[in-house]
Amino acid sequence: MAVIEVTQLRKSYGGHTAVDGIDLRVERGEVFGLLGPNGAGKTTTVEILEGHRRRDSGTVHVLGDDPGAAGRRWRARLGIVLQSTADAPELTVRELVRHVAGYYPAPRDPDAVIAQCGLAEKAGAKLRTLSGGQRRRVDVALGIVGDPELLFLDEPTTGFDPEARRQFWTLIRSLADGGTTIILTSHYLDEVEALAGRLAVLVGGRIVAEGTPQDIGGRSGESTVTWRDSDGPHRLTTIDPTALVASLSRRDDPSLSELRIERRSLEDVYLDLIGEAR
Ligand SMILES: Nc1ncnc2c1ncn2[C@@H]1O[C@H](COP(=O)(O)OP(=O)(O)OP(=O)(O)O)[C@@H](O)[C@H]1O
Numbered sequence: 558m559a560v561i562e563v564t565q566l567r568k569s570y571g572g573h574t575a576v577d578g579i580d581l582r583v584e585r586g587e588v589f590g591l592l593g594p595n596g597a598g599k600t601t602t603v604e605i606l607e608g609h610r611r612r613d614s615g616t617v618h619v620l621g622d623d624p625g626a627a628g629r630r631w632r633a634r635l636g637i638v639l640q641s642t643a644d645a646p647e648l649t650v651r652e653l654v655r656h657v658a659g660y661y662p663a664p665r666d667p668d669a670v671i672a673q674c675g676l677a678e679k680a681g682a683k684l685r686t687l688s689g690g691q692r693r694r695v696d697v698a699l700g701i702v703g704d705p706e707l708l709f710l711d712e713p714t715t716g717f718d719p720e721a722r723r724q725f726w727t728l729i730r731s732l733a734d735g736g737t738t739i740i741l742t743s744h745y746l747d748e749v750e751a752l753a754g755r756l757a758v759l760v761g762g763r764i765v766a767e768g769t770p771q772d773i774g775g776r777s778g779e780s781t782v783t784w785r786d787s788d789g790p791h792r793l794t795t796i797d798p799t800a801l802v803a804s805l806s807r808r809d810d811p812s813l814s815e816l817r818i819e820r821r822s823l824e825d826v827y828l829d830l831i832g833e834a835r
Pocket residue numbers: 570573574575593594595596597598599600601602
């Protein structure tokens with residue numbers, strides 16, 4: 558059975574439709590990316606899945622239960638890393654992680670989690686003395702200490718330095734390899750590309766594209782070919798760059814220069830998608 562099954566999910570605030578008929582299915586151990594511009598409906602969707610917001614209509618099953626009606630035992634199977642921290646400035650990292658571990662029936666070892674999140678050296682430090690990126694790592698530690706079956710990560714690496722991001726990616730991959738299902742909301746396209754097996758792009762409360770990063774990023778396998786000749790600079794997007802380059806070279810034009818082929822990134826395709834859908 559799928560970990561998440563959603564059909565025709567809808568939610569409006571007053572007259573404004575935030576989620577407009579979404580279908581989703583996520584299997585155990587998947588890292589599923591949710592992308593979309595500000596206001597697309599990502600948080601609303603995720604909060605409905607977490608049981609923190611009520612839906613207007615549609616069916617939602619998360620770990621076999623309806624989040625709108627599920628209880629504490631169900632909740633203990635989820636891990637949530639929110640965009641902002643609940644602050645406890647005078648506690649140390651270790652105290653807070655141990656405290657939160659106490660809420661779960663079968664938590665992971667707090668010290669191991671602290672180490673996995675790259676915080677071993679800061680375990681005895683008070684939260685108020687941490688940098689922004691270190692606090693964010695604490696958020697991640699709190700999200701995984703309960704050994705969740707399903708982990709929601711909302712912009713998890715905001716404020717991380719590049720090394721911390723790479724460490725975090727390794728951690729996420731190892732959690733997914735261990736069978737944890739992960740819903741990743743991120744504005745960093747490279748992060749989604751690196752981690753997510755599948756992703757959905759949400760615009761205006763609707764899914765406008767869904768598939769693997771390769772399906773979406775390499776959709777149609779388009780490349781952009783740029784070059785310069787006596788008429789000036791040129792730029793063409795094509796599914797067959799080799800044929801274009803061959804035809805350019807057949808012209809035998811001595812002014813031809815700066816010929817370049819760029820494969821379109823997930824980010825290029827994403828920007829087109831959200832532009833088209835608006
Ligand atoms: N509690 C609320 N009351 C009224 N409108 C809301 C509420 N929460 C969200 N909205 C509106 O619903 C739409 C979707 O918001 P949501 O927070 O789900 O977007 P998002 O994709 O998570 O955006 P972001 O990337 O900025 O976090 C927005 O237009 C937002 O203004």
